[in-house]
Amino acid sequence: MAPTKVVEVRYDHFGDGRFRHGCTFLRVREDKLAKDCLLEQVVEQAAIQDIDAFIDAGLAAADTNRK
Numbered sequence: 192m193a194p195t196k197v198v199e200v201r202y203d204h205f206g207d208g209r210f211r212h213g214c215t216f217l218r219v220r221e222d223k224l225a226k227d228c229l230l231e232q233v234v235e236q237a238a239i240q241d242i243d244a245f246i247d248a249g250l251a252a253a254d255t256n257r258k
Contacts, residue, residue: 194225 197220204211 194228197223197225197228 199217199220200214201217202210202212202214
């Protein structure tokens with residue numbers, strides 16, 4: 192079965208190659224083609240969010256230690 196529609200979802204956590212918690216449907220994306228939407232994009236975005244959270248935690252800890 193080939194994908195024919197693209198939908199946008201919100202999710203809380205992605206790990207081990209799958210969505211780990213429930214996803215919430217946001218909208219149908221008529222402006223995107225199914226062939227242009229890849230799982231690699233989700234993996235890259237999840238990695239960026241993990242790095243951002245790590246940096247934020249480090250900055251918060253450094254700020255606490257300065258006081």
